Amino acid sequence: MRVLIPLVLALCSLAALAQDDDKDCNQCKTNQFAKCSGAACECTLKVSTDTSQPVNCTKLTSKCWMMKNEMYRKKNGIGTRRIPTEHAMLDNDGIYDPECEVDGKFHARQCNETDTCWCVNTAGVRRTDKGDTTLKCPELVETFWFQVQLRHKPMEEKMDQTKLEEAIRNMFASYQVDQKYIEKVEYYDEDRYIIVDLKQNVTVNSPTDLATATYYLEKDIKGNTLFSVNYNSSVKEDGMLYNGMRLGFDQAYVYYIDSKNPEFSMKGMTPGIIAVIVVVCLAVVAGLVVLFFTQRRAAKSHIYQKAEGRELDEIQKQQLTT
Template sequence: MESALGAALFLILVAASAAQDGCICPMNKRTFCDMESGSCICMAVGSNQMVDCSTLTSKCLLMKAEMSTVKPRNFIKPKHAFLDNDGLYHPECDANGIFKARQCNNTDTCWCVNSAGVRRTDKGDQNMRCSELVRTSQILIELRHKEREAAFLEAEVENSLRQFIQKRYLLHQNFIPAVKYDYPFIQIDLKQNLMQKSYRDVDIADVAYYFEKDIKHDSLFHSNNAFNLSVSGEPLDIEEILIYYIDEKAPEFSMKQLSAGIIAVVVVVVLSFITGITVLVLTRRRKTGKYEKVEIKEMREMRRGQNA
């Protein structure tokens, strides 16, 4: 424990010294930097992998750095307590800072992720195999801004967000096919398949992660790169963000992953169908019985007429 605290203190001192020399990574504050042969060299916290400070750092290295700086909890936990690690976990990254297809936690639970590091299968044990890293080719970012006296103009929202994303996150306009506005909701569509992405293009998953951190007031940029989101000079105050991931291959969740709401809808539909069939059968039986009684009555009357 003491050695870990000592190492953390050392990194803080190194980072402070480097900052005084003007050697920082403007695109990633979770780095420690040092001058080497006249060049500012920056390494990612938690992985010690060198990062390119002229562009965005991969989401995998960012998550690894964040988990490395989280203070461990030493309280005794109840027997059945558990953490939902789907949002943030300690990822395994390859030599290029990309998520490995299979991720596991310290309880020997494993699952498969997409290129954005988002779980796309049920969880299993150490025997679980993930044959490939499925690429996330589309991301939908849905925002809701605070109530205001009048809505923004749709064209102004689109232009402002396009320019903002391109300038702050270095994402080319080709990868932003649509920005839709329906007061107070905004939807930003990001698309990027592997054939379209060049080596220098930032990944849409990294863009979405940086953007989400900015919205949640936990910016990954240094303070001299402040987050100021506005539309035609007026601040755009976001109070909610949802991010949907669409992969090149469908996720492999089982029925048990369906939410309670979806299951309830399915049950209602099935029960309605069964009820409809039951009513139809009973109605036909009643009609058939009625028709039979009418026929018998008519035959009796005809016989009486013949006998008369």
């Protein structure tokens, strides 16, 4: 008994020290869902019931790991997604439980823990029809071009495009995007649309992952930030810092362009989409037919005019000879 009491006290002391170490650990600025603990304050992200992934809190956590964490939280009732309206539809391809490589990249083939599989690009976006477990995805096709389309909320003053581009560049810098990846910033005043072209430039020596950066940005604009409260992001729920004020957004879309064309077949399309394609094709064919006959009539008319001219010339010649 005398031996057990000091042992218990020692264990309690170690537990107390461990708790103190956890309290002294700062929150992971680039990932509010990561937990930092221990004497070394190592930060990890829960991606399944039995697995925690080490993360570097000076960088954005890869999109693949963040998607796994979101699915883990959703399955365990600790999700942070806002409750949608009764008329909202779920984008089933937008969120799934992905398989990730050790470095955080997506596996080329994803199955979402089912027997239905598909191929994805480096952004984790489906690029083929869905098949079974025999589906082959020989390579992870690179997404080299990201087009971000943002629509800002109405504002009283006229937009200064020079200041807007500066604000956009500062905004992407907070998502660790190298400025050389920003190829073009366009603004459409009437529609309030800002279009930013980001292209992965192989000549730039930068750790920037555009798929992760645009994922973080989209989450911020939709009010589901992945950053901790201590991170000085230029985009909050009230918008982007522009000309000394906050410019809010009401829409955010990210479009992905791969280095190889996607491989969707007609069978993977809905009847409605196929019907639209058929109607468009018929309209194009009908237009070509009309154009053909119109040109043919014009050509005949042109020939007739020339013939009539030649006939008049012959009549004039005959009149001159008589």
